[in-house]
Amino acid sequence: MFRKILVAVDGSSTSTRAIDIAVDLGQHYNATLCLLHAFPHVSDLLGTPEYERLLEARSLIGQSLLEAARTQVGDQVAVDVQLLEGPPAQAILRVAEEEHFDLIVMGSRGHSQLAGLLLGSVSNAVAQRARCPVLIVH
Numbered sequence: 001m002f003r004k005i006l007v008a009v010d011g012s013s014t015s016t017r018a019i020d021i022a023v024d025l026g027q028h029y030n031a032t033l034c035l036l037h038a039f040p041h042v043s044d045l046l047g048t049p050e051y052e053r054l055l056e057a058r059s060l061i062g063q064s065l066l067e068a069a070r071t072q073v074g075d076q077v078a079v080d081v082q083l084l085e086g087p088p089a090q091a092i093l094r095v096a097e098e099e100h101f102d103l104i105v106m107g108s109r110g111h112s113q114l115a116g117l118l119l120g121s122v123s124n125a126v127a128q129r130a131r132c133p134v135l136i137v138h
Contacts, residue, residue: 002029006101008092008122009037009069014107018137019072022105025135026077033077034101035069037062038084038091059083089125097131104134 007022009015019035026033039058042051066081073079084091096104109120127134 002031002102004101005031006104008106009035011065018105018107033079036082038088089122108138
Protein backbone atom coordinates (compact mmCIF):
# COMPACT_ATOMS: atom_id res chain seq x y z
CA MET A 1 0.00 0.00 0.00
CA PHE A 2 2.62 2.55 1.07
CA ARG A 3 5.97 1.96 -0.67
CA LYS A 4 7.28 5.54 -0.58
CA ILE A 5 6.64 7.74 2.44
CA LEU A 6 7.57 11.43 2.48
CA VAL A 7 8.28 12.80 5.96
CA ALA A 8 8.39 16.57 6.51
CA VAL A 9 11.08 17.48 9.05
CA ASP A 10 11.20 20.81 10.90
CA GLY A 11 12.68 19.92 14.30
CA SER A 12 9.45 20.46 16.23
CA SER A 13 8.13 17.94 18.75
CA THR A 14 5.28 17.00 16.40
CA SER A 15 7.78 16.46 13.60
CA THR A 16 9.78 14.14 15.86
CA ARG A 17 6.64 12.13 16.63
CA ALA A 18 5.80 12.07 12.91
CA ILE A 19 9.19 10.50 12.19
CA ASP A 20 8.54 7.74 14.75
CA ILE A 21 5.15 6.98 13.21
CA ALA A 22 6.61 7.03 9.69
CA VAL A 23 9.27 4.53 10.79
CA ASP A 24 6.56 2.21 12.16
CA LEU A 25 4.63 2.49 8.90
CA GLY A 26 7.81 1.99 6.90
CA GLN A 27 8.58 -1.21 8.78
CA HIS A 28 5.01 -2.49 8.42
CA TYR A 29 4.81 -1.80 4.67
CA ASN A 30 8.51 -2.34 3.87
CA ALA A 31 8.55 1.23 2.58
CA THR A 32 11.33 3.70 1.90
CA LEU A 33 11.22 6.99 3.80
CA CYS A 34 12.30 10.33 2.41
CA LEU A 35 13.07 12.93 5.06
CA LEU A 36 12.46 16.40 3.62
CA HIS A 37 13.30 19.79 5.08
CA ALA A 38 12.40 22.94 3.16
CA PHE A 39 13.32 26.44 4.25
CA PRO A 40 11.66 29.59 2.88
CA HIS A 41 13.25 31.89 0.31
CA VAL A 42 14.93 35.03 1.58
CA SER A 43 14.42 36.89 -1.68
CA ASP A 44 14.22 40.33 -0.08
CA LEU A 45 17.98 40.05 0.54
CA LEU A 46 18.80 38.65 -2.91
CA GLY A 47 22.03 40.05 -4.31
CA THR A 48 23.38 41.21 -0.96
CA PRO A 49 26.17 39.65 1.12
CA GLU A 50 23.58 38.99 3.83
CA TYR A 51 21.64 36.77 1.42
CA GLU A 52 24.54 34.34 1.00
CA ARG A 53 25.21 34.21 4.75
CA LEU A 54 21.54 33.64 5.58
CA LEU A 55 21.20 31.01 2.86
CA GLU A 56 24.25 29.18 4.17
CA ALA A 57 23.00 29.39 7.77
CA ARG A 58 19.56 28.04 6.83
CA SER A 59 21.18 25.28 4.82
CA LEU A 60 23.37 24.27 7.77
CA ILE A 61 20.37 24.26 10.10
CA GLY A 62 18.43 22.14 7.60
CA GLN A 63 21.32 19.69 7.27
CA SER A 64 21.51 19.43 11.05
CA LEU A 65 17.76 18.76 11.33
CA LEU A 66 17.95 16.09 8.64
CA GLU A 67 20.99 14.48 10.25
CA ALA A 68 19.15 14.29 13.59
CA ALA A 69 16.09 12.84 11.84
CA ARG A 70 18.22 10.27 10.03
CA THR A 71 19.79 9.30 13.35
CA GLN A 72 16.31 8.95 14.85
CA VAL A 73 15.34 6.57 12.02
CA GLY A 74 18.54 4.57 12.40
CA ASP A 75 18.72 1.45 10.29
CA GLN A 76 15.11 0.44 10.86
CA VAL A 77 14.03 1.32 7.29
CA ALA A 78 15.59 2.56 4.06
CA VAL A 79 15.85 6.34 4.13
CA ASP A 80 16.77 9.21 1.80
CA VAL A 81 17.02 12.91 2.62
CA GLN A 82 16.25 16.10 0.71
CA LEU A 83 17.02 19.70 1.63
CA LEU A 84 15.21 22.32 -0.44
CA GLU A 85 14.90 26.09 -0.51
CA GLY A 86 11.40 27.37 -1.06
CA PRO A 87 8.01 27.67 0.58
CA PRO A 88 7.71 24.48 2.68
CA ALA A 89 4.15 23.55 1.69
CA GLN A 90 4.91 24.00 -2.01
CA ALA A 91 8.14 22.02 -1.71
CA ILE A 92 6.42 19.13 0.06
CA LEU A 93 3.58 19.04 -2.47
CA ARG A 94 5.93 19.27 -5.47
CA VAL A 95 8.24 16.49 -4.27
CA ALA A 96 5.29 14.27 -3.31
CA GLU A 97 3.78 14.62 -6.76
CA GLU A 98 6.94 14.57 -8.89
CA GLU A 99 8.42 11.57 -7.09
CA HIS A 100 5.11 9.70 -6.74
CA PHE A 101 4.98 9.32 -2.97
CA ASP A 102 2.20 7.16 -1.56
CA LEU A 103 1.91 8.99 1.77
CA ILE A 104 3.01 12.25 3.41
CA VAL A 105 3.63 12.21 7.17
CA MET A 106 4.12 15.49 9.00
CA GLY A 107 3.63 17.25 12.31
CA SER A 108 0.58 19.39 12.89
CA ARG A 109 2.52 22.52 13.80
CA GLY A 110 6.08 23.72 13.39
CA HIS A 111 8.04 26.04 15.63
CA SER A 112 6.70 29.24 14.12
CA GLN A 113 3.00 28.51 14.40
CA LEU A 114 0.82 30.36 16.88
CA ALA A 115 -0.15 28.37 19.95
CA GLY A 116 -3.73 27.24 19.95
CA LEU A 117 -4.13 26.72 16.22
CA LEU A 118 -5.56 23.35 15.32
CA LEU A 119 -3.32 23.02 12.28
CA GLY A 120 -0.33 25.03 11.19
CA SER A 121 -0.39 26.78 7.84
CA VAL A 122 2.01 24.31 6.21
CA SER A 123 0.22 21.16 7.37
CA ASN A 124 -3.14 22.70 6.50
CA ALA A 125 -2.01 23.58 2.96
CA VAL A 126 -0.49 20.15 2.39
CA ALA A 127 -3.57 18.34 3.73
CA GLN A 128 -5.87 20.33 1.47
CA ARG A 129 -3.82 20.13 -1.75
CA ALA A 130 -1.93 16.82 -1.71
CA ARG A 131 -2.88 14.18 -4.24
CA CYS A 132 -1.87 11.37 -1.89
CA PRO A 133 -2.97 10.62 1.68
CA VAL A 134 -1.56 12.88 4.40
CA LEU A 135 -1.06 11.76 7.99
CA ILE A 136 -0.83 14.73 10.36
CA VAL A 137 0.63 13.96 13.77
CA HIS A 138 -0.19 15.98 16.90
